[in-house]
Amino acid sequence: MSGMPQRPYAPVLERLKEAGLRPTRQRLALARILFTNGDRHVTAEQLHDEALKAEIPVSLATIYNTLHQFTHAGLLREVVVEPGRSYFDTNTSDHHHFFHEQVGQLEDIPGDQVRLAELPAPPSGTAIRRVDVIVRIRPS
Amino acid sequence: MSGMPQRPYAPVLERLKEAGLRPTRQRLALARILFTNGDRHVTAEQLHDEALKAEIPVSLATIYNTLHQFTHAGLLREVVVEPGRSYFDTNTSDHHHFFHEQVGQLEDIPGDQVRLAELPAPPSGTAIRRVDVIVRIRPS
DNA sequence: CAGCAGTTTAGAATTGATCTAGACTGATTC
DNA sequence: GAATCAGTCTAGATCAATTCTAAACTGCTG
Numbered sequence: 300m301s302g303m304p305q306r307p308y309a310p311v312l313e314r315l316k317e318a319g320l321r322p323t324r325q326r327l328a329l330a331r332i333l334f335t336n337g338d339r340h341v342t343a344e345q346l347h348d349e350a351l352k353a354e355i356p357v358s359l360a361t362i363y364n365t366l367h368q369f370t371h372a373g374l375l376r377e378v379v380v381e382p383g384r385s386y387f388d389t390n391t392s393d394h395h396h397f398f399h400e401q402v403g404q405l406e407d408i409p410g411d412q413v414r415l416a417e418l419p420a421p422p423s424g425t426a427i428r429r430v431d432v433i434v435r436i437r438p439s
Numbered sequence: 440m441s442g443m444p445q446r447p448y449a450p451v452l453e454r455l456k457e458a459g460l461r462p463t464r465q466r467l468a469l470a471r472i473l474f475t476n477g478d479r480h481v482t483a484e485q486l487h488d489e490a491l492k493a494e495i496p497v498s499l500a501t502i503y504n505t506l507h508q509f510t511h512a513g514l515l516r517e518v519v520v521e522p523g524r525s526y527f528d529t530n531t532s533d534h535h536h537f538f539h540e541q542v543g544q545l546e547d548i549p550g551d552q553v554r555l556a557e558l559p560a561p562p563s564g565t566a567i568r569r570v571d572v573i574v575r576i577r578p579s
Numbered sequence: 580c581a582g583c584a585g586t587t588t589a590g591a592a593t594t595g596a597t598c599t600a601g602a603c604t605g606a607t608t609c
Numbered sequence: 610g611a612a613t614c615a616g617t618c619t620a621g622a623t624c625a626a627t628t629c630t631a632a633a634c635t636g637c638t639g
Contacts (some may be wrong), residue, residue, distance in 0.1 A: 321636065323586060343626080346469065358588045363627065377522075383595070383626060385522040408559050416556035419548050419574070422537065426579035432572050434559070439566035461605065463617060483596080498619045503596065523595060523626070 311335065318372035328355040329365050331429035333375070338390040340378065346387075378405060380433055395432035408434065450473065458512035468495040469505050473515070480518065480545035486527075514557040518545060520573055535572035548574065 302347050304401045311330040332349055333339060341349075347362045366387050369375040378386045380398045386405050388396075394410040421427050451470040455462040472489055472521045473479060481489075506527050509515040518526045520538045526545050528536075536552040553572050561567050 321585065323636070325587070359626095360589080360628080361587055364587080365484050365540060379519060379522050382517075382525040383523050385626085397565075399557075399562075399565065400568065406562065412557060412559040414556040415572075416551060416554040419537075419552040421531075421576045421579075422539075422546065423540065423573070424578060425537075425576040426573045428540065428577045430574050431569065432555075432571065433572050434561070435568045436561045436565040437568045461616065463605070465618070499595095500597080500620080501618055504618080525595085 318369075318374060320368060320372060325357045325361050326357070326365055326368075328353070329357070329362070329373075330369075333369075333388060338388070338407055340388050342384055342386055356386050378414045378431070380405065380435075395434070397434050397436050399436055401437060408432075454514065458509075458514060460508060460512060463496045465495070465501050466505055466508075468493070469502070470496070470509075470514075473509075473529050478528070478547055480526045480528050482524055482526055518571070520545065520575075535574070537574050537576050539576055541577060548572075 311323050311327060311334055314334065315326055315330060320326060329346065329350060332346065332353065332355075333341070343359065343362050343366060346366070347357070347359050350357045350362070366375065370377050370387065373391060374389075376388045376391045378388050378396060380386065380396070381403065384403070388405070388407075390407055392410060395408045395413045397406040397408055398404070399406070413434075415430065415432075417429070418427070451467060451474055452462050454474065455466055455470060457547060460466060462490060464560070469486065469490060472486065472493065473481070483499065483502050483506060487499050487505070490497045490502070506515065510517050511528065514529075516528045517532045518528050518536060520526065520536070521543065524543070528545070528547075530547055535548045535553045537546040537548055538544070539546065552573075555570065555572075558567070558570070
């Protein structure tokens, strides 16, 4: 079918190298799925299914390893909204989320559409690491 | 030891009745642990341990049932901050949280110390059900 | 192309939570 | 206060998401 060999690997390869991650077959393929399709929010299972459909046989363990490595490297951000399920967000810039509870679907809120007028001082001996705002929505 | 029979059950009994929950042995005991010690944030496991230590033999299944029933009745509020673990907050008023990630410990932020200057319009066809703000902190 | 640290993998194990079917119990009725 | 019954409770099985383990594999570098 496709005449041109699929090769938008180059930019993704760069990102892996910069992050100090050895560009293996699996990491390249997963990075391509994650980072060449706009902003995304995936669970481990979703990414696994998608990889298998794309003919990239990869184990679930590797999916988990990779998601966490990417997160530590700052390529992904983990978002916790439901007990017993983690979402990974390819948008690592400063922003918050809508969470559609019925569907289990996350959606970015552009960073400047939520502003905290006032932030409390953290308890003494602690520093703020990050602020998460989750706007839980339901069909109306 | 204690001369007076422990009996701050009365107020707690009222709350159960008002919520339409039959005041059983277990529910009364758990309600007393939860609601007569100021604002608290507990996981199912924590509450279970505490109950057993207080000589109230209760199964883990009942702990889960009770926590959910109390939550539906509006006596508790569930807070999701960590994948794979749910916290239940005895403070059901409008407020947000600090989450001490190293320790897995939640702390209330008084309602008026976080104010959202701007809230985005929910996607069309949806309505906002609730907004959660989690300020993640770490030892400094 | 040999060697090795870093990766990947299948499958087992762990964890938090839920389900199930049977035993128990608060409230109601006589 | 015994009989009744819907509502509860329980031990144990089960489930789903995730992590662990030990062995096989693979990018690099020399």
